[in-house]
Amino acid sequence: MEAYLFYIVATISVVSAAYLIFEKNPVYNALYLIQTMVCIAVLYILLEAQFIAAVQMIVYAGAIMVLFLFVIMLLNLNIKEESKDALFYQKIPAIFLGITLFVIICVILKSKLLQGKHGEYTTAYVNSIGNTRVIGNLLFTDYLLPFEITSILLFVAAIGAIMLAKRKL
Amino acid sequence: MITLTHYLVLSAILFTMGVIGVLIRRNAIIIFMCIELMLNAVNLSFVAFAHYLNSMQGQLFVFFTMTVAAAEAAVGLAIIVAVFRNKETVNIDDINIMKW
Numbered sequence: 001m002e003a004y005l006f007y008i009v010a011t012i013s014v015v016s017a018a019y020l021i022f023e024k025n026p027v028y029n030a031l032y033l034i035q036t037m038v039c040i041a042v043l044y045i046l047l048e049a050q051f052i053a054a055v056q057m058i059v060y061a062g063a064i065m066v067l068f069l070f071v072i073m074l075l076n077l078n079i080k081e082e083s084k085d086a087l088f089y090q091k092i093p094a095i096f097l098g099i100t101l102f103v104i105i106c107v108i109l110k111s112k113l114l115q116g117k118h119g120e121y122t123t124a125y126v127n128s129i130g131n132t133r134v135i136g137n138l139l140f141t142d143y144l145l146p147f148e149i150t151s152i153l154l155f156v157a158a159i160g161a162i163m164l165a166k167r168k169l
Numbered sequence: 170m171i172t173l174t175h176y177l178v179l180s181a182i183l184f185t186m187g188v189i190g191v192l193i194r195r196n197a198i199i200i201f202m203c204i205e206l207m208l209n210a211v212n213l214s215f216v217a218f219a220h221y222l223n224s225m226q227g228q229l230f231v232f233f234t235m236t237v238a239a240a241e242a243a244v245g246l247a248i249i250v251a252v253f254r255n256k257e258t259v260n261i262d263d264i265n266i267m268k269w
Binding site: 002003006010013014017018020021026029030033036037040043044046047048049051052055056059060063064067068071072074075077090091094095097098099101102105106109116117118119120121122123126134135138139143146150153154156157158160161164165 | 176178236237
């Protein structure tokens with residue numbers, strides 16, 4: 001059951017990522033990216049990361065993609081934006097190099113480099129307490145400083161976005 | 170049975186597609202979306218490692234990555250809007266005043 005679900009969701013995510021690359025209309029691109037993100041949220045649930053799945057749906061598929069769609073609608077782009085000549089000589093080497101990158105990653109996966117030490121948070125232990133409670137506990141004890149720095153980062157990003165939106169730049 | 174390798178290969182495929190998208194597209198917003206796709210692929214491998222190695226650090230790092238992605242999307246889209254307001258295009262072949 002779990003294996004079937006994984007294969008179905010993985011296929012959907014890869015196909016919609018392919019559409020994301022080759023589709024011309026930016027609005028459709030954004031919708032395909034949302035589809036990929038929802039598929040990844042399903043995979044997070046399969047991996048027993050319920051909190052991250054919920055955050056993925058709310059922050060990525062909700063907030064960030066609405067921001068993208070908002071900007072696409074605001075700019076009112078025409079579809080025939082892309083220049084043909086510069087693209088033609090770049091497309092084939094780009095796809096070739098991308099496949100080379102994939103082969104390199106697979107070679108690294110085949111090697112025995114990716115073996116780490118097992119931690120103490122087994123699935124049964126995390127489920128007995130609750131995924132969100134475990135993450136919250138860690139965030140406010142061991143990872144308190146990175147958490148606070150994250151808030152400063154968001155603050156700076158908000159100020160930067162407001163500055164860039166000024167009429168006279 | 171789904172193993173860690175399945176998730177890592179899926180993550181590698183999605184990351185590679187993001188890289189190809191960045192290389193072959195000329196619309197700045199679509200390049201930005203491909204960068205988001207690459208971030209998502211890396212997040213997937215983080216969570217997969219966290220699950221199969223019985224650790225919680227992977228999920229916490231995904232949390233921080235999402236924050237950085239949100240900040241990056243807000244600032245990046247503001248930059249794209251500012252560029253469009255000045256040059257009336259988001260085609261990156263026409264936005265090359267910092268190239269040479």
